[in-house]
Amino acid sequence: MKLYLYFREATRSLLSSLQRTFLALLGIAIGIASVIAMVSIGAIVKEEALRQFQELGTDFLVISNIADETKTGKGIIQLESTVSIPRACPSLREFSPYAVTFSTVICSGKSWGSSILGVTGNFHAVNKLIIDKGRPLSEIDQEMKNCVIGNRIAEQMRQIGISNMVGSKLLIFDHIFTIVGVAKLASENSLRPQEINEGVMVPYLTLKRITGTDQVTGIVARLKKNVNVAAAVEQIQGVFDQIVKERKPYIQTASELIGQMNKQMNLLTLFLGIVGCIALVVGGVGVMNVMLVSVAERRREIGIRRALGARRRDIQGQFIVEAFLLCLFGGIAGIALGIVGAYGISRFQHWSFFISQTSILLGFGVSAIVGLFFGFYPAWQASKLRPIEALRAN
Amino acid sequence: MTEELNKTPVIQLRDIKKNFRVGILDLPVLKGIDLSIYKGEMAAITGTSGGGKSTLMNIIGLLDEPSSGAYSFEGKEVIHLNDDELSGIRNKKIGFVFQQFNLLPRLSAAENVAMPLLYRGESIRGSSMIARTFLEKVGIGDRADHNPTELSGGQQQRVAIARALAGNPSIILADEPTGALDTKVGQEIMDLFLRLNKEDGITIVMITHDPRIAAQCEKCFNICDGLVESKSEAVS
Numbered sequence: 246m247k248l249y250l251y252f253r254e255a256t257r258s259l260l261s262s263l264q265r266t267f268l269a270l271l272g273i274a275i276g277i278a279s280v281i282a283m284v285s286i287g288a289i290v291k292e293e294a295l296r297q298f299q300e301l302g303t304d305f306l307v308i309s310n311i312a313d314e315t316k317t318g319k320g321i322i323q324l325e326s327t328v329s330i331p332r333a334c335p336s337l338r339e340f341s342p343y344a345v346t347f348s349t350v351i352c353s354g355k356s357w358g359s360s361i362l363g364v365t366g367n368f369h370a371v372n373k374l375i376i377d378k379g380r381p382l383s384e385i386d387q388e389m390k391n392c393v394i395g396n397r398i399a400e401q402m403r404q405i406g407i408s409n410m411v412g413s414k415l416l417i418f419d420h421i422f423t424i425v426g427v428a429k430l431a432s433e434n435s436l437r438p439q440e441i442n443e444g445v446m447v448p449y450l451t452l453k454r455i456t457g458t459d460q461v462t463g464i465v466a467r468l469k470k471n472v473n474v475a476a477a478v479e480q481i482q483g484v485f486d487q488i489v490k491e492r493k494p495y496i497q498t499a500s501e502l503i504g505q506m507n508k509q510m511n512l513l514t515l516f517l518g519i520v521g522c523i524a525l526v527v528g529g530v531g532v533m534n535v536m537l538v539s540v541a542e543r544r545r546e547i548g549i550r551r552a553l554g555a556r557r558r559d560i561q562g563q564f565i566v567e568a569f570l571l572c573l574f575g576g577i578a579g580i581a582l583g584i585v586g587a588y589g590i591s592r593f594q595h596w597s598f599f600i601s602q603t604s605i606l607l608g609f610g611v612s613a614i615v616g617l618f619f620g621f622y623p624a625w626q627a628s629k630l631r632p633i634e635a636l637r638a639n
Numbered sequence: 640m641t642e643e644l645n646k647t648p649v650i651q652l653r654d655i656k657k658n659f660r661v662g663i664l665d666l667p668v669l670k671g672i673d674l675s676i677y678k679g680e681m682a683a684i685t686g687t688s689g690g691g692k693s694t695l696m697n698i699i700g701l702l703d704e705p706s707s708g709a710y711s712f713e714g715k716e717v718i719h720l721n722d723d724e725l726s727g728i729r730n731k732k733i734g735f736v737f738q739q740f741n742l743l744p745r746l747s748a749a750e751n752v753a754m755p756l757l758y759r760g761e762s763i764r765g766s767s768m769i770a771r772t773f774l775e776k777v778g779i780g781d782r783a784d785h786n787p788t789e790l791s792g793g794q795q796q797r798v799a800i801a802r803a804l805a806g807n808p809s810i811i812l813a814d815e816p817t818g819a820l821d822t823k824v825g826q827e828i829m830d831l832f833l834r835l836n837k838e839d840g841i842t843i844v845m846i847t848h849d850p851r852i853a854a855q856c857e858k859c860f861n862i863c864d865g866l867v868e869s870k871s872e873a874v875s
Contacts (some may be wrong), residue, residue, distance in 0.1 A: 246757055246758050250757055250763070258744075460765075546743060550754070553729070553802070554723070554726050554728065554758045554759070556727075559758060632702045632703075633702045
């Protein structure tokens with residue numbers, strides 16, 4: 246029998262029992278949809294997680310664990326002693342030490358506790374902070390009582406009815422500071438010091454002058470282009486070993502973190518894919534079930550066809566094509582359903598949606614394989630029926 | 640008779656035995672059947688029900704295998720052929736007509752008739768044309784596009800006969816072809832068989848328990864207790 250006739254016979258038999266066909270299609274569609282949705286969401290979450298780091302730049306680097314935060318006054322590393330570091334580490338392009346301390350911030354009679362960051366002139370640039378209103382702090386501000394407020398303080402000031410924050414005064418450490426800029430909310434979960442959003446940024450030297458505090462809490466920096474990250478980290482570590490004897494600083498680089506994240510996210514995608522595949526196998530078993538019922542119901546038809554001269558492979562072909570068509574159309578419906586599902590979830594989570602091509606290829610490939618795999622056994626069973634027994638069936 | 644000896648029979652069975660296993664018992668159903676059918680003959684196989692005539696028919700039709708014995712179809716031994724070869728003979732050399740018509744319910748009359756040709760590798764268009772000419776031949780050309788459910792029993796059996804004829808087989812095997820029809824319609828079908836045999840020289844073997852039907856065949860094998868009890872030839 247010619248191949249296209251298998252398709253004709255299969256289509257007819259699928260159309261003749263629409264309810265059964267629909268249920269089998271539904272099973273496989275849900276299976277494929279879950280694979281597509283899971284893999285797509287995996288890919289979307291990965292992009293989402295990486296985007297926050299990529300926005301920060303892969304050359305970003307942060308050095309922490311160099312201050313004894315319980316103490317005030319002079320810390321383990323003072324600003325003075327960091328000056329030599331860029332020269333000793335030629336792979337660094339930019340370099341910005343900062344200090345974190347804590348103070349009460351008073352504004353129009355209201356007071357809040359807040360982190361105070363003492364920052365150098367290039368701090369905003371190194372962190373790629375966006376200033377919503379006003380201007381960033383610069384080198385000229387050092388020793389002046391100017392400050393840039395983070396998002397949370399701005400929020401609190403807005404609550405007490407201050408809308409024009411630039412130019413407003415804040416009382417910090419009993420000194421009057423003028424707000425020169427308001428920073429935009431920096432994305433969280435990144436390497437940036439988390440106090441940026443919560444606190445108030447003041448010039449490092451101003452902080453040192455009025456409080457006597459001179460301990461570098463951390464250093465944010467950027468690497469030069471095309472330097473070996475691992476070698477650069479080792480180099481910096483070496484320099485710090487000479488400055489600080491007591492403790493070992495943590496050095497985290499964005500590229501290293503992105504690498505780890507990539508690994509984790511790939512693992513997540515793999516797990517989600519496995520969950521989807523389980524649903525797909527359930528769908529496939531559904532197809533097999535439908536096909537087995539179909540074979541049992543159509544034993545007489547098989548007998549008639551065998552009497553008319555159908556070979557085993559003709560019977561097998563017809564049933565495999567039936568299962569294949571079920572999975573093909575189930576697959577197409579599932580791909581559509583999966584994309585809609587992934588779109589819905591990413592919309593709900595405010596992730597930026599995109600269609601992952603891998604997932605579509607995976608969906609088509611897997612549904613074809615499932616169709617052939619789960620269609621094979623019922624078709625084989627149908628072909629093995631002895632003509633005389635098949636004919637006797639009712 | 641001398642003429643018969645010079646020809647190769649279409650069907651020649653020698654000492655065909657068939658046992659059925661029922662539990663631990665090996666029940667003999669056919670105990671050594673010898674019979675020959677020649678080209679152009681119209682033969683009836685009669686016998687009591689349970690006497691093994693249907694089993695014999697299935698063996699002749701290559702739907703079942705004998706437990707022992709020799710079977711040559713047009714001079715060729717067929718006992719040890721593989722499934723594909725048997726399917727090929729069923730497809731090209733044998734036309735089946737069943738008591739319950741056995742038409743495929745989802746297909747039109749013409750499509751049913753075309754089915755053996757499709758299994759032979761014919762195109763849809765070519766087989767459909769052949770199918771229509773055979774439906775004309777059995778007298779229901781106007782019902783070619785009807786589904787079996789829209790046809791009467793007699794009409795369905797005519798479609799089945801057209802299907803058996805369409806493949807241009809060496810022999811038509813009819814298993815109680817009038818069994819599900821009333822006497823009048825049954826006789827119409829019988830007349831059709833007789834006409835096909837007389838006018839076109841088609842070889843027909845028919846199982847029947849109806850003596851009136853059997854009497855119209857030129858040859859009659861009476862199967863009793865697993866053996867050919869008597870062989871009668873009508874004088875014509």
